[in-house]
Amino acid sequence: MELLEWTALELSAKIKTGEIKARDAVLAALERIEAGEGIYHCYITVDAEGALRRAEEVQRRMDGGELSGPLSGVPVAVKDNICTEGLLTTCASKMLGNFVPAYSAEAVRRLEEAGAVILGKTNMDEFAMGSTTETSAYGETRNPWDIGRVPGGSSGGSAAAVAAEECFLALGSDTGGSIRQPAAFCGVVGIKPTYGTVSRYGLVAYGSSLDQIGPIGRNVSDCAAMLEVITSYDKKDSTSINREDTDFTAALTDDVEGMRIGLPKDYMGDGLDREVREAVLEAANVLAGRGALVEEFDLGLAEYAIPAYYTIASAEASSNLERFDGVKYGYRAAEYEGLHSMYKRSRSEGFGPEVKRRIMLGSFVLSSGYYDAYYLKALKVKALIKKAFDEAFAKYDLILGPAAPTTAPVLGESLADPLQMYLGDIYTVSANLAGLPGISIPCGKNSEGLPIGLQMMGDCFQEKKMIRAAYAYEKARGTFGRPTLASGTDGAGRGVCAEGEGGKKSGKTI
Amino acid sequence: MENRINDEMIEHIGILAKLELSAKEREQAKEDMGKMLGYIDKMEELDTSGIEPLSHAFGIRNVFREDEEANGNMREDVLKNAPEEKDGMFLVPRTFEG
Numbered sequence: 001m002e003l004l005e006w007t008a009l010e011l012s013a014k015i016k017t018g019e020i021k022a023r024d025a026v027l028a029a030l031e032r033i034e035a036g037e038g039i040y041h042c043y044i045t046v047d048a049e050g051a052l053r054r055a056e057e058v059q060r061r062m063d064g065g066e067l068s069g070p071l072s073g074v075p076v077a078v079k080d081n082i083c084t085e086g087l088l089t090t091c092a093s094k095m096l097g098n099f100v101p102a103y104s105a106e107a108v109r110r111l112e113e114a115g116a117v118i119l120g121k122t123n124m125d126e127f128a129m130g131s132t133t134e135t136s137a138y139g140e141t142r143n144p145w146d147i148g149r150v151p152g153g154s155s156g157g158s159a160a161a162v163a164a165e166e167c168f169l170a171l172g173s174d175t176g177g178s179i180r181q182p183a184a185f186c187g188v189v190g191i192k193p194t195y196g197t198v199s200r201y202g203l204v205a206y207g208s209s210l211d212q213i214g215p216i217g218r219n220v221s222d223c224a225a226m227l228e229v230i231t232s233y234d235k236k237d238s239t240s241i242n243r244e245d246t247d248f249t250a251a252l253t254d255d256v257e258g259m260r261i262g263l264p265k266d267y268m269g270d271g272l273d274r275e276v277r278e279a280v281l282e283a284a285n286v287l288a289g290r291g292a293l294v295e296e297f298d299l300g301l302a303e304y305a306i307p308a309y310y311t312i313a314s315a316e317a318s319s320n321l322e323r324f325d326g327v328k329y330g331y332r333a334a335e336y337e338g339l340h341s342m343y344k345r346s347r348s349e350g351f352g353p354e355v356k357r358r359i360m361l362g363s364f365v366l367s368s369g370y371y372d373a374y375y376l377k378a379l380k381v382k383a384l385i386k387k388a389f390d391e392a393f394a395k396y397d398l399i400l401g402p403a404a405p406t407t408a409p410v411l412g413e414s415l416a417d418p419l420q421m422y423l424g425d426i427y428t429v430s431a432n433l434a435g436l437p438g439i440s441i442p443c444g445k446n447s448e449g450l451p452i453g454l455q456m457m458g459d460c461f462q463e464k465k466m467i468r469a470a471y472a473y474e475k476a477r478g479t480f481g482r483p484t485l486a487s488g489t490d491g492a493g494r495g496v497c498a499e500g501e502g503g504k505k506s507g508k509t510i
Numbered sequence: 511m512e513n514r515i516n517d518e519m520i521e522h523i524g525i526l527a528k529l530e531l532s533a534k535e536r537e538q539a540k541e542d543m544g545k546m547l548g549y550i551d552k553m554e555e556l557d558t559s560g561i562e563p564l565s566h567a568f569g570i571r572n573v574f575r576e577d578e579e580a581n582g583n584m585r586e587d588v589l590k591n592a593p594e595e596k597d598g599m600f601l602v603p604r605t606f607e608g
Contacts, residue, residue: 098591195567195568196570209565209567235573239566239570241568241570301556304553304555306549307551307552307553308553310546310550311550311553318527322528325528326593327600328591328592328600329593331593332593336603338604339604344528344529345530347527351529353538356527356529356535357539357542357543359529360523360527360539360543361543361546361547363523363526364526364547367522374550376563377554377558378553379565380558380561380562380563380564383558383561384556418542418546434567460567460568
């Protein structure tokens with residue numbers, strides 16, 4: 001299975017030189033999926049037939065010289081809240097158990113244009129609400145480093161699929177850490193771009209002012225290449241930004257000499273696991289050893305980020321998820337009395353507990369009499385947080401810290417206490433509130449062998465600085481290693497997504 | 511502050527959220543929301559007087575475009591996802607008697 005250990009860029013280069021065929025890469029990934037999915041359950045839908053057909057087409061275009069980009073022929077996975085034309089897109093919810101989009105998301109369209117081959121759709125927390133991938137209506141995903149643990153979330157399927165070598169690269173989405181935290185837990189790299197960098201067209205909306213699509217991959221170079229491909233100015237997304245200087249792969253240089261890096265004391269104190277703290281400090285030392293100027297500072301307001309985030313995200317979710325009413329698409333209850341009862345029953349039966357919890361909280365904070373005290377207050381706190389970051393970036397090129405306070409929790413431990421689970425997002429939500437880019441990169445393992453994630457945040461539009469530092473760190477760190485992969489089945493027969501699939505054109509579900 | 515979420519409030523939220531909750535779900539919702547709001551109340555510690563609420567991180571402005579059809583007629587494709595359809599339209603339960 002040596003082929004599967006190559007990075008996406010190595011793979012594409014080898015297809016270009018004719019060493020292997022695009023079809024071989026897809027076949028190898030499908031074989032790995034076949035072997036691993038009984039245990040890991042990274043995917044909700046695998047489109048074997050479509051991927052093989054597409055690989056042949058890509059090969060022809062590569063042979064003909066039409067396609068030559070760095071992702072040509074690379075098998076990739078797409079999070080199941082990103083629309084793929086003709087391929088089931090469930091958001092890991094019963095609500096969209098039979099939804100087959102009539103169009104592809106802009107990021108997907110750009111990936112396909114660049115010659116990437118979509119293998120399937122990855123598992124996630126329902127509507128991206130959760131930090132463990134356990135709120136999925138289609139069963140949990142297991143962490144390839146320890147199958148008794150969660151992969152993180154909400155892009156847990158994407159991160160686990162990359163770690164389990166069931167794809168070379170994956171798309172995730174990040175509203176409060178949903179790319180960076182699972183990347184940290186699964187020992188892979190994930191980038192959340194500056195808000196407005198990647199079009200949200202075709203991304204099923206959760207918190208529209210916070211959502212961004214981004215790459216998850218084996219290393220910084222693969223992620224930079226994918227980010228470069230999916231970055232675009234798109235008129236179909238009114239928050240899309242026409243950026244310059246988006247050749248992110250040009251920033252893959254091993255040079256942090258003179259770079260000013262701030263380490264917030266607020267991120268290194270109470271609540272941070274000792275081994276995670278040590279690994280992050282060690283990484284800071286590595287960067288300092290390469291010539292970066294690293295110092296501790298007070299960022300401030302860190303403890304207010306979670307309250308502001310959950311107020312804003314839930315408010316936006318309650319509004320965005322109103323569209324699921326059993327009329328135009330998705331689940332409709334079998335029994336109801338009249339239109340209003342149809343809405344209520346369809347929503348009550350179609351949404352899971354975490355989604356309902358956030359819709360209710362959001363409805364409350366937006367309701368008459370509470371709007372000022374909660375929603376408006378949160379927007380003011382957001383303004384203060386943004387100001388704190390502006391001040392920090394006046395002094396520093398980058399902010400360094402942990403991606404999450406702990407390593408991956410044991411399966412089944414997190415959902416019992418939602419508030420406790422929300423607190424795990426403490427280091428990641430601020431980047432979403434302030435619109436900043438963030439990257440998570442593996443920086444060590446704890447005594448149990450579980451990956452630890454280092455987070456770097458840059459100022460708005462400063463992905464290149466972040467990618468440069470991450471690349472330099474990765475070079476200095478050396479090979480991170482791979483989990484020992486299992487195959488077979490756990491015997492639980494999990495992960496069947498059969499809800500109302502009949503007759504629709506969709507992939508094979510496993 | 512937790513008693514703010516009483517039965518009456520849950521009823522009201524159920525209407526706003528268009529959710530029908532079982533007795534068990536209502537009790538759970540009361541507890542969960544009470545706890546969460548108790549935590550969110552932390553924001554009150556911050557003095558935000560004179561601070562403008564920030565809805566978009568970069569304060570970008572409205573984006574306008576010409577109202578031109580760009581994606582053609584997708585009626586058939588769109589209706590494929592409808593729970594029920596009739597004569598090229600979404601079918602909903604009867605809303606008026608008469």
